[in-house]
Amino acid sequence: MSDNVSSPTKIITIIGAGFCGALTAVNILRRNPGATVRIVLVDRSTRPGRGLAYGTWDDNFLLNVPAGNMSALPDDPNHFVQFCQNIDPAFNSATFVSRRLYGDYLELTLQQAAEQSGGTPFEQVRGEAVSIRKRPEDDSYQIDLANGRSIRSHQVVLALGHFPPSTPAAISGLHESGVYIGNPWDSVVLERTNGEAPVAILGTGLTAFDVLFRLTISSSTRKVYLISRHGLFPQPHRFNPKPPAAAGFPSFLENLPVTVRAYFHALRLEIRKNAANGGDWRDTINLLRPHTPLIWQRFSVEERKKFLSRAVAYWDIHRHRLAPAAHLRLRNMRESGQVEAVAGQIQGYEVKGGNVSIRIRERHTGQPKELDVSRLVNCTGPTCDISKVTLPLIAQLRDEGYLKQDPTRLGFEVNDEYQVVDRGGAPADNLFYIGPMLKAGLWEAIAVPELRVHARRLAEFLTSELSQK
Template sequence: MADIAVIGGGAAGAAAFGELLARFRHGTVHWVVGQQAPGRGVAYATRDDRHLLNVRAASMGVFQEQGDAFIQHATRQLGQVKGSDFLPRRLFGDFIQAQVGARIDEARRAGRGFRIHPEAALEIVRRDAGGYAVRIGDGRWLEVSDVILAIGALAQRPLRAVSSTALASGAYELDPWQLERHQQVPRRVVVIGTGLTAVDTLLSASLRWPHAELVAVSRHGMWPCTHSALPLASHPQQEALNRALMACHGVLPMLRLVRAAVDTAPDSDWRSIIDGMRPINAGLWQRLSHAGRRQFLRHLRWLWEVSRHRMAPASGQAIQQLQEEGRLQVHAARVLAVDGAAPLQVTLRERATQLVSTLQADLVVQATGLDTAVAYGAHDLLSQCLRAGLAVADPLQLGVLAQPDGQLLDACGAPLPGLYAIGSLLRGNLWECTAMPEIRAAAHQLALRLGGRDEAATSRGHAGDGPGG
């Protein structure tokens, strides 16, 4: 009887585990969550209600067929909620746990096998006869036919400009979600990054230390754009634009088409055009050559990120207010060095003038967002998989090599039977794969595939039980 292991305790792991519980009837589904609260991961573990979802409530869900379940859950907690609202991420974390709990109750009533392991997965071994063995933290081995890696965000690596002295000082924080461990009130906080993670970090810092000076630094010095207050009408020529984009060869022709669409449709909000590209984003990425992807990452990634991954209107207003009050300064600059031991010395080269200057900071927080460079990270399991040939790092350090369905590839480009990834590890193949709509669709398709195989194997087994079988 085949068993399955889902490794990763965040939202992607929760989606995969819950989908499999509904469809995998004849084996055990193992969920290896580690020591974090199952289902919340980094994204939804925050308890700060100023950290808002950057997707409207109507688009949020854990499982594919949920409809407006999140809106109903939020309404029970907060009172009347509209589908167009941007709600606290904490609330969605609560929702994930409630939905997985309901799937667990259903599975228990149906007599389906499952286990949740609060240990970390440390090693995966491929069996010669097929399947895998997974070693978890208490020294036990799980024998399974399939493994799903739903590991999520990797731990941040310090920037190369940061000295060992600065790291050892305790004044350089690699985890932007751990501000509470800094008990001494800082006079100046420097946040490296201006993306969505940096926005949440600054909002928390502004509340925790109301008299501290806040400084944000990134190469372009640009915040994520802000969502419209209400949902936008679709761009009337979106279908034609998407067909033209899919026929393009190269990044620059795609950029010219999008700019032309924005310029020639003054009655359409540019944000609706970007959102309308969502169904084809993976296809566009897959059409690019390796050189084209490198060109995009080097020259256009920042523009795509601020346009595509926007912040909630309330978050944008709060950041603007901090700037208007003079509490928050923004530098478009490159970080050349972070040194010292309290205060830290942060050396910058301004983008516009190329002038070099140094800031003193009592606390520096690295909030540069998602890290997918598995070849350089300190994740024990992924490092072991790379050494064992069970995973190959994407050449652009965007996770691991895989097929579009998430099946991992070996060093020769051959698929590894029964070994899959979901979520951020697939950025090199899909680019857009970290938001809940993409995660729940991927989890659903994977569960259909593995659940269908489970049913077929059981049917063959029953057919062989009769006379002459």
């Protein structure tokens, strides 16, 4: 079946209905385009706005950011807090609320935007897009779904979210063993591992702790090993954090060589200076946040690669923090011995029946260590190198030259108007992207405060010709 684009109504199809896809639709609808625009939102799920982050129904999983900084609407910073207070007046801007509740909020925000849009046609389609191709006869795009349906659209937005981690070379042979879980967001597979048998988690980012808490939700004794190269853990948020005051570009970074070494040295000095005056390092990191894209763009490709190879692990544990309750839970699990951090590199493994023995060379001693576990869960972070992404849609767009990998392999190239850049270096007409791979050009582009602004700007670009009429 094929949808028609011959009518004067402009069709905008958004592929992916997680946070970015849903918020792009919300912002288009809030511009009240009426019947001049038809929006089609395509996703495998029937519940828009949830994606990987907010698809859990367990209220033990909390946001890692206080409610006051989680509004979906940049022009209404109290929007989410008001939603929460309509449920329970005890909520406030400093509360770390459940992700399930935030998913409810995004669903409601989209529903309300559709109802108040002035009659803009809005269709939610359940399905998986497997290919997008330009139609030379009318410059539209044909989107083919796995279920056989085709959608023709004047503009297409890729809002695909994160892709599962790549399997490290040292454990590449574990795929068919039954002991390896390569997708840490597959809740069905994770729930099958419930029990008392020990488990190893590869990685110590925020996803690793989601998996840790899921695997131990019904057991206070199950042993879990957290394996990473550096053995670092995210720092906690403070209780009642205050939003940073608006400020210009940090003076302590002015007139420096544009190198990772110089910038990190200046940052450490500034943190020490603030601490001597009773300040907190989090305040310095928070003040830096709105200027991070400019800093990233100042760095050469070589300096960006240095940051990724030498400094990113230390940056991430300070920038991406745990909610206080989650951090306390982790600390108690470590003190009890239930959770053990293992810093080092995997050297090999041996599958023994339904278990696996993992051989590790410890980082600080160089000594070998062996872990016997029932499962190994890969939480090393989303795949950003599109040459390794196996999703059919990305493979098709990559192989046919619609996408161009950025030189740091953090995503694909996107211009300032969110158009994807093709293999030849030209922006693709009417093919757009929004989501975490914007970090390739901006670095700070994976969290709600930044992505909500990008969603609004993208909606403005998509509907710009309507405001000129």
